[in-house]
Amino acid sequence: MTKKSIFILLFLVGIAGIGFYIYYNSSNANEQVVAKVEKPSRAAHLYQTKCAICHSGASLEAPKLESLQLLSPATVIKTLRTGVMRNQASTLSKEEQELVANYISEVNDIDEDPALIKGLCNVQEEDVAQNVSIGNWGYDLSNTRYNNRSDVSINAQNVSQLQLDWAFAFPGVSRARVQPTIAGNTIYTASQHGTVYALDKATGCIRWTFQADAEIRSAITIGTNENGKATRLYFGDFNAKVYALDLKTQSLIWTQQIDEHAVATITGSLNLYKNRLYIPVSSTEIFNAHDPNYECCTFRGSVVALSATTGKMIWKRYTISEAPSPQGLNSANRPIYAPSGAPVWTSPTIDTKRDVLYIGTGENYTRPTSVTSDAIIAMALEDGAIQWVRQTVPKDAWNGACMTPGSPNCPEDAGPDYDFGASPILIERDNASDLILAGQKSGMVYALDPDKDGAIVWQKRVGRGGIMGGVHWGMATDGTTLFVPVNDHSVYPEDAHKPAFPGVHAVDLNNGQFLWSAIEKDRCGDVQWQCSPGISAAISLTPGLVFAGALDGVLKAYAAQDGKELWVYDTNQEFEATNGIKAFGGTIDSDGPVIDAHQVFINSGYAKFGEKAGNVLLAFTLE
Ligand code: HEC
Structure with missing residues (x-):
């Protein structure tokens, strides 16, 4: 080298x-x-x-x-x-x-959200002493979801001209599910963030807001003075607390905790009658049950009556009379408690003729079961005393653990979880006996006789049933025809071979026979979420028209006469919101359309059950 x-x-x-x-x-x-x-x-x-x-x-x-x-x-x-x-x-x-x-999280904190300030109304109009047009979830005490007031101008002839007028976006949420109520020119709704909104009905601008402690799911029930004018708002939150707000001062009058269980919640809407509030109590304990070490289960459903004036509790009636007690151990050696469950997430239906209310219950969470699960129950308005119980699916014990095979808290021989989630509807008839109409997640509809302890007058299968129904959140009737939404999407494997009937069905109140069925076809294409044309949300009715929103976000108006499709709008898209934040629709679920005068309102977006999130309240107007 x-x-x-x-x-x-x-x-x-x-x-x-x-x-x-x-x-x-x-x-x-x-x-x-x-x-x-x-x-x-x-x-x-x-x-x-x-x-x-x-x-x-x-x-x-x-x-x-x-x-x-x-x-x-x-x-x-x-x-x-x-x-x-x-x-x-x-x-x-x-x-x-x-x-x-x-x-x-992929968004910034929303406290003092500038978008909220941007959406404020310029002129503060008076909220008090307005006429109530839609004061509760079910449109009336009987929960018919039927608006036949003379000021409704939308009908089968002009519905095709219904146009999107404005969109309001709830900040920082993944679902919009508080069905609006209306008095005068104001809409009352609330958000997953626990914010109550008073919005201008014509423009969607924000009049005022109120911050509750937790998410709100129930509709905001409007209280009135002796002249029938709006004076108060009542609602429940996710932590089982009820609130009363004064419309004049827009401030809190009272609050009341209505259940002491750690996971009790209010999902169903309150009803107000003769200065008493009737409130359904449910829970999220089925999710706790997923934890093998959780001592499952100790919650019992109930109905609570409060004084609307003071919030004082007048009575509380459990759907299961005995308190849960230890019933041996699960496979993780944790105690099991029973009977439990039978939650109430229907809005109580008030029978002013018989002085009773009707509720539907859900499944038991553990075994042994009670005779009051998956049932329609009549309770006295006075003290909640149980008048009768009509159980349609016995021994149904189920909880969230059953989603995972072998999970220790899933009850042996688990039931199908066939709740009554849709509020019973009371129909008074001149030439025939009165009826209570009840739709179940099983896919069955029942007509019960209120004068015969709820004896079954007729029954009809409308769907194959499933975890989200069959019938899930709410039917509607004009007193002659019953309109039934069917979901039939998330079915049990053993039912998967049965035919599905997603859509709206019209049933004759006299005998339970089908008058027409508008079965919806799949419009989803290749998407990554639980998309379906099934109808889980409650539906609504006005003379000549049924409005129904589907899981895929499509809102439709059908002719009440024959089920013909008269108007269609896809809410699963982005919108320009009045309050300047990104607005987008998705799945329509739980709460339903609100029909008022020349307008229709719908919430879109529901991030549960693998469905599509969204944050928008849409207002459609007849031009
Ligand atoms: C055992 C299953 C399970 C586990 C584990 C779990 N979650 Fe959840 N989570 C749920 C269910 C079911 C819901 C819906 C409950 C409802 O809305 O009633 C939920 C709801 C939520 C929500 C509210 C979403 C909304 O739309 O309101 C948040 C936030 C959340 N979970 C975060 C978490 C975080 C963070 C963890 C981990 C530390 C976690 N979860 C662990 C099952 C679970």
Whole structure:
């Protein structure tokens, strides 16, 4: 080797050394970058180990990660600390809860949201002493969901001219499910964030807001003075607290906690009669049951009567008279409690002639079961005394653990979870006996005789049934024909071979026979969410027209006469919102259309059961 070549070799070794030095340092730098993002990866790990099993997994009830991403970090933290996930998040430290919330959320916090301020009305109109047009969820005390007031101008001849007028976006939410109520020129609704909104009916601008402690799901019931003018608002929150607001001062009059169970909740809407509020009490304990160590289950459904004046409790009647007691151990050696469940998430139907109310109940959570689950129950308005019980599916014990095969808290020989979720409807007839109409998740509709302890007058299968119905949230009637929405989407494997009847069905009240059926065809195409033309949400009626919204976001008006499709609008799209934030529709579920004078209102977006999230309230107007 020459001196020259040794020199070159050393030179090359030197270059390589420098190269290695650069490489070494840069890989160190890479390590430092990795170290910097260590926090999110810890958050990702938390998410993967504590949340993903449900939110990125097979749980049908849990909203998908994409839906959680729409919530602000503050909303997620609130859910983990005091909301529906407090049990799942109880093993996380406060810091870990914040970490995972920031990891999940893809939006900024919405406190003092400028969008909210942007949407305010210019002129503050008076809210008080207005005439009430839609004062509760069911349109009347009988829950008919039928608006036949003379000021309704939308009919079968002109409905094709119905046009989108305005869209309002609820900030920081993944669903919109509080069905609007209306007095004068104001709409009352509320959000997943626990904000009550008073919106201008004509423009959607915000008159005022009120912040409750937790999510609101029930409609805002409007209270009136002796002249029938709106003076108060009543509603329940996710933590089983009832609120009364004064419309004049827009402030709180009273609140009342109506159940002491840690996971009791108010989903169904309140009804108001003779200065008493009747409130259905449900729970989210079926989700706790998923945890093998959870002592399942200790909640019982109930109805509570409060004084509308003071909020004082007048009575509370459990759907199961005996308190749950220990019934042996589950396979994880934790005690089982029973009887439990029979929650109430229908809006109580008031029978002013017989001084009773009617509710539907859900399944039992554990065995042994009670005779009051999956039943229609009549209670005295005076003291809640149970007058009669009509159970249509006995021994139905089910909870969220049954979503995972072998999970210790799933009751042996689990039932089908065939709740009555749709409020019973009371019909008074001159030439025939009065009827109570009840639709069940099983896909059955029943007509019961209120004078014969709820004896079955006729029954009719309208769908194959399933976890979200069959019939899920609410039917409508004009007193001669019953209009029944059928979902038939999320069915049990053993029912999958049976024919599905998604759509709207008209049934003769005299005998339960079909008058017509408008069966909907799949319009979903290739999408990644639980899309279906099935109708889970409650439907609404005005003379000549049925309005119904489907899981795929399509809202339709059908001719009440023959089921002909007269108007269609796809709410699963983006909108320009009056309050300047990104507005988008999705699935229509739970609450239904509101028909008032020349307008129709609908919420769109429902991030549950793998459905499509959304945040919008839409107003359609006849031009
Ligand atoms: C055992 C299943 C399960 C686990 C584990 C779980 N969740 Fe949930 N989560 C649910 C279900 C079911 C709901 C819907 C409850 C309801 O709305 O009634 C829900 C709701 C939520 C919501 C509210 C969403 C909304 O739309 O209101 C948030 C936020 C949430 N979960 C976050 C988390 C986080 C963060 C974790 C992990 C620390 C977690 N969850 C673990 C099942 C689960």
